Amino acid sequence: MSTAKLELTASAPRGLADLLARELESLGATDVRERATGVGFTGSLEVAYRACLWSRIANRVFLELAQLEARDAEALHAAVRELPWEKHIAEGATLACEFSGRHPAITHSHFGALKVKDAIVDALRERTGHRPDIALERPGVRVHVHASGTRVAVSLDLSGESLHRRGYRTEGGEAPLKENVAAGILMRAGWPELAREGAPFLDPMCGSGTFVIEAALIAADRAPGLLRDYFGFLGWRRHDAALWERLRAEAQERARAGTERLLAGGSRICGSDRDGRAVRLARANARRAGVDALTQFEVRELADVSPDGVRTAGDEQDDYSSPAEGGLVCTNPPYGMRLEDREAAREVHRTLGRVLRERFTGWHAAVLTGAPELGLELGIRARRTHTVWNGAIECRLLRLRIEPEVFRDVDRPKGTARIDPALRDTPGAQMFANRLRKNVRRLHAWAEANDVSCYRLYDADMPEYAFAIDLYRSADSDLAWLYVQEYAAPASIDPEAVRRRRGEAFSVLPEVTGVPPERIHVRTRRRRARGEQYRKLGEAKRFHVVAEGGLRFWVNFEDYLDTGLFLDHRITRARLREAAARKRFLNLFGYTGTATVYAAAGRARSSVTVDLSRTYLDWAQRNLTLNGLASRDHVLVQADCREWLEDARRRRERFDLIFLDPPTFSNSKRMEGVLDTQRDHPRLIEACMDILAPGGLLVFSTNAQRFRLEPSVAEKYDVRDISAETIPEDFARNPKIHRCYEIRARR
Helix, strand or coil, X not given: CCCCCEEEEEECCCCCHHHHHHHHHHCCCEEEEXXXXXXXXXXXXXXXXXXXXXXXXXXXXXXXXEEEECCCXXXXXXXXXXXXHHHCCCCCCEEEEEEEEECCCCCCHHHHHHHHHHHHHHHHHHHHCCCXXXXXXXXXXXXXXXXXXXXXXXXXXXXXXXXXXXCCCCCXXXXXXXXXXXXXXXXXXXXXXXXXXXXXXXXXXXXXXXXXXXXXXXXXXXXXXXXXXXXXXXXXXXXXXXXXHHHHHHHHHHHHHHHHHHHHHCCCEEEEECCHHHHHHHHHHHHHHCCCCCEEEEECCHHHCCHHHCCCCCCCCCCCCCCCCCXXXXXXXXXXXXXXXXXXXXXXXXXXXXXXXXXXXXXXXXXXECCHHHHHCCCECCCEEEEEEECCXXXXXXXXXXXXXXXXXXXXXXXXXXXXXXXXXXXXXXXXXXXXXXXXXXXXXXXXXXXXXXXXXXXXXXXXXXXXXXXXXXXXXXXXXXXXXXXXXXXXXCHHHHHHHHHHHHHHHHHHHCCCXXXXXXXXXXXXXXXXXXXXXXXXXXXXXXXECXXXXXXXXXXXXXXXXXXXXXXXXXXXXXXXXXXXXXXXXCCCCHHHHHHHHCCCCEXXXXXXXXXXXXXXXXXXXXXXXXXXXXXXXXXXXXXXXXXXXXXXXXXXXXXXXXCCEECCCCCCCCEEHHXXXXXXXXXXXXXXXXXXXXXXXXXXXXXXXXXXXXXXXXXXXXCHHHCCHHHCCCCXXXXXXXXXXXX
């Protein structure tokens, strides 16, 4: 068995199969076949053991026992039962079974695993008179069955449990990176070669120390499985204990020699973190991994990190006359998956980029980031970009060489466009510029003729340049701003192509529009967790006054995803002003009160504006005051609109004109339950109609892109779709930007 050729498979984290294939070849594997989720290969039992002991990337190693045809569950049971399980499972051994893949008749993995277990137990009871006990945790033998249609592969899981469990980490800290993913990143970044040259290593946001420890294991030639006391083959009947002990002894000797070599050369494998608890955890993990003598950890702010802090192991001094040169910085900064954390994540990336540019010239860097736009904040063009999956999160690994010629322009106000003049004359930039010039000429003439000072210049006219660009002109000066919203590209689009097109577009914006870079504000419109689009993004608190329809409004380009003035509702607001004379006006989900200002300017008798956000109501008050319209007749109410409507019905309040413009979705913590406009609009409309005075008008508007008005609404009320009439000229390319209806009681 030790020299017989075995059919084996090793699974790998997504994006690392090519590295695993090269690693297995170095361990003696032959006929290596790279697959989407791993690597198939041929090898002896020694090769299989070496893969379990030495693979830094594999999740699991499987020994294939048979390929079977099973059209249904009973056929699976019968086929598995025929296999010679008595050769693999000894009396007294425990068993666990797993089922994966897609089978036309077996659609539940638990059911498939149960049929496999029953077949094995039945076979052993029949042939030996004994049945194995089932142990889900650390069984003596783990059987894995994978289905591809009716074709079924039956294997033994030689690893027993995922090989990323090295045995040194008992706690992972927040959002830990799996050990084998960290090792794959280090290998992708060229650390094995750098380590052989004696290069230093630093993770300035080390958390629980995974990168640092894996870097030390690689540099010391220490097998990642050396600490493990459990593998799936240890309880296997055909396990070759003598072979395994020989391989372990060899690995222990290599680890001893590698550690001595690193110590003699002055190991400089370091990590730092601002969190003292994380640093203590990292030290404990390094001690369990057996690399505490090779690593150094310290509490240090990211902004204070420098090559001077990359210390020789055992040296406790902080100051060095000759800083380390030419090493590797490898780190996994926070991604800001929650919107409220995103700006903090951006700031971390900016700080990291500044530190690298100012202090680590000549070094290599590998930065794992959860969103492509965060990588831009580093201010360094990546030499290579790879897709890496951290669990369920698709990330980008940016491989950098810290040299001035690849530094980006980062001396700009936060949230404004990054302009790269070198891209201005590229064909793509000129093509975009020509299209934008045509829009500027056409829309400028239209805006002048219609007294419009804030309008949309461009809305993904060329799909490969997926931006919405709005121009805002000051009401009090010659200043103008561009508000650029980039539509997030699908994951299938190469991030480097996205970055280049963004750079090409931004490079010509100042020249074509006359707006300087510091007044070009950029936001990314991506698919967000529902309701998050309404949260605050910053704290700049810089507001500007713009004009529309003879009125003035405060706008903000930095702190929110939207500016405070929805330009596509320009005609809708004008219609409300025309209808508001001597009317009692109600503005539900009032946002910054722009519709209320229009109604008040149209001589509404009174108004009530309801919104759940105190911030937006204060903004609405400022807009009313700015136009000299603030008075007791115009009331602002902080409340859940649904609850307020119910209370208003009980109080028998009546309004002559109601504007209902709910968000597509909201799950505010201050609100009971969630609001889904597609689901809830019939109930909202009915509640509004209950308090609409005889002869009154309800204007219902929504920006939900796939909105469909429920037929029951049109059956019960007099409904007129005015969507086409309320789409302004500058939004003509996007007729689905909103839907708008006039609703009245049937006579």
